[in-house]
Amino acid sequence: DAKTTQPTSMDCAEGRAANLPCNHSTISGNEYVYWYRQIHSQGPQYIIHGLKNNETNEMASLIITEDRKSSTLILPHATLRDTAVYYCIVRGANFGNEKLTFGTGTRLTIIP
Amino acid sequence: NAGVTQTPKFRILKIGQSMTLQCTQDMNHNYMYWYRQDPGMGLKLIYYSVGAGITDKGEVPNGYNVSRSTTEDFPLRLELAAPSQTSVYFCASSSGSTSNYGYTFGSGTRLTVV
Numbered sequence: 001d002a003k004t005t006q007p008t009s010m011d012c013a014e015g016r017a018a019n020l021p022c023n024h025s026t027i028s029g030n031e032y033v034y035w036y037r038q039i040h041s042q043g044p045q046y047i048i049h050g051l052k053n054n055e056t057n058e059m060a061s062l063i064i065t066e067d068r069k070s071s072t073l074i075l076p077h078a079t080l081r082d083t084a085v086y087y088c089i090v091r092g093a094n095f096g097n098e099k100l101t102f103g104t105g106t107r108l109t110i111i112p
Numbered sequence: 113n114a115g116v117t118q119t120p121k122f123r124i125l126k127i128g129q130s131m132t133l134q135c136t137q138d139m140n141h142n143y144m145y146w147y148r149q150d151p152g153m154g155l156k157l158i159y160y161s162v163g164a165g166i167t168d169k170g171e172v173p174n175g176y177n178v179s180r181s182t183t184e185d186f187p188l189r190l191e192l193a194a195p196s197q198t199s200v201y202f203c204a205s206s207s208g209s210t211s212n213y214g215y216t217f218g219s220g221t222r223l224t225v226v
Contacts, residue, residue, distance in 0.1 A: 049214060
């Protein structure tokens with residue numbers, strides 16, 4: 001699986017959009033970008049994933065650049081409950097690529 | 113649905129003791145995983161399984177064993193506990209398809225070896 005690079009930490013004001021970047025310059029054509037978050041000591045929670053097109057769900061939006069070498073997770077109206085560690089993970093779609101490899105992620109702190 | 117259930121939530125072991133961390137899922141997922149997370153670090157894969165009767169090593173398998181006799185259950189066995197195994201253990205499952213929601217994680221087991 002391709003490696004990812006994320007900032008160690010970020011702050012965002014409550015009510016503003018939180019934009020979390022991720023670089024995955026070695027991503028290959030059949031690899032998906034996944035985002036998870038981990039609140040305090042809970043198990044990681046799935047947020048969103050995509051291949052090429054931008055994606056949106058009830059939690060967030062995922063913007064993937066045209067060359068697919070980077071992406072941005074957008075939390076449109078951050079709340080205090082969004083304070084968590086956010087993991088950007090690249091995973092292949094083929095059999096044998098079922099494993100997710102977690103890095104250290106970005107610690108997002110929402111400021112009141 | 114209960115999702116992924118892990119027991120126990122907390123456990124203190126003495127060095128050299130053994131224990132089994134239980135994990136069960138009710139989503140009929142073929143794929144199951146065990147991760148450990150040390151303080152301030154990301155999750156590291158211990159073992160995984162792509163179906164009943166099939167298991168494989170992850171990044172940090174030493175000191176652990178697994179079995180997968182049913183689709184639902186994926187227990188993790190520690191034979192001779194060591195202080196280096198003090199960690200939070202997470203079990204996860206997935207259908208394996210990239211068109212769905214990825215992994216579902218349990219709430220974790222916090223293990224301390226003294």
